[in-house]
Amino acid sequence: MSDKPETMSILKRLTLLSIYSLVLVIGVIGLALMIHILQSNMRSVITIAMLNLTLAHFLFLLTVPFRIYYYAAGYWMLGEMLCKGVSAMIHVHMYMAFVFYVVILVIRLLGFHSKKDRYEFYRKLHAFGASVAVWTVMFMVIPPILYYNYGKDVHDNTTNNKTNTMSNNYSHCFQFGNHLKKHIVAKVLNYIMSSVIIIVACVLTALQCHVMVLLTRKYGRDCMSHQEFWAQLKSLCFALVLLVCFVPYHVFRMYYLGHLELENINEVFLSLTAFSCFDMLTFLGRGHCYMCNRARTV
Incomplete structure (x- = not known):
């Protein structure tokens, strides 16, 4: 029984090590594939959103x-x-x-229902300003909260093993769950944010699935030869990434907030959000016109 905590610790480390190693490799490949977006219309709202999404992936991968x-x-x-x-x-x-x-999903949905091809900023400077504003707000809110609040009660743990002649000091990281025990406001805020993300992700995925059904009925078997279908299909991929990568973590987090002893499992669920870096691989299908032309010749 005394070996069980140690076994669980090793299992957790191996799991997270595997997840983050895979994310790093695939993420770097995905970043390389996204370089071609820099040649796109720099005033398009969707293009700007994708560029910012790529930047978010890049900073995280660092x-x-x-x-x-x-x-x-x-x-x-x-x-x-x-x-x-x-x-x-x-x-x-x-x-x-x-x-x-x-942003990407809402713009695509608005474009579909309004029959508008694209939404654009008036100038590139406006696009740059909007991006800077979003990043500024995010970095003014999240990092200070985590820096000044989380981890204040966490200190380096010293493990003394009497059965071993070697005694080591292990400094632990990413273990700030104790903060939630003493700060009710932080716990309530976590409940609210998780609820919002779960609801928004489910609603957007449902709406995007509805759009795909409408397009399939509209074009029938010829749907795969239409640009509109492929654009909405990529949006569906983003919606599924949102649903698969983010929702499980936030669903479990709402349970975890009442059972803080499950911090290790929560950390594994958090690591699953990193798989969102794989979304860049959806642009491998950008050459659909070439594929459609081949299908027509056959």
């Missing part, structure tokens, strides 16, 4: 090697400030990605 180091080594020796920075970034990434997913 912190992933630190997580891999921590779960591979089993301890953190890089300082409390860097720990909080890396910890904050996965939350910044999740909320920024959520915002840009919502």
Whole structure:
């Protein structure tokens, strides 16, 4: 029985190490595939949202090697400030990605129902200003909250194993669950944010599925040869990423807020949000016109 906590700790480390290693490799490949978007219309709202989404993925991927180091080594020796920075970034990434997913999906839905091809900023400067405003608000809200509140009651833990001649000091990171026990406001805020994300993700996915049904009925078997169908199909992929990567974490988090002893499981669910970096692979299907032309010749 005494080995069970140690076994669970190893299982957790191996799970998170595998997840973040996969995210880093696939994420870097996805970033390389997204470079071609820089050649698109820089005034399009959707293009700007995708560029900002790519930037969010890029900034998050910069912190992933630190997580891999921590779960591979089993301890953190890089300082409390860097720990909080890396910890904050996965939350910044999740909320920024959520915002840009919502923007992309809402614009596509509005375009479908209004029969408008695209929504654009009047000038590139306006697009730049909007992007800066969103990032400024996000970095003014989330990192300070995490830095000044989370982890204040968390100190480095010293583990003394009497059965082993070696005694080591293990500095732990990403374990700020104790904060929620003493701050009711933080717990309520978590309930609200999780509820909003779950509801919005489910509603947008349902609406996007409805659009796909309408397009399938409209074009029939010839639907795959239409630009509109493929554009909405990519939106459906974004909606599914939103649903699959974010909703499970927030559903479990609402349960976790009442059972804080499940912090390790919550950390695994949080790592699943990193799979949203795979959304960039949806642009592998951008050459659909070529595929459609081949289908017609056959």
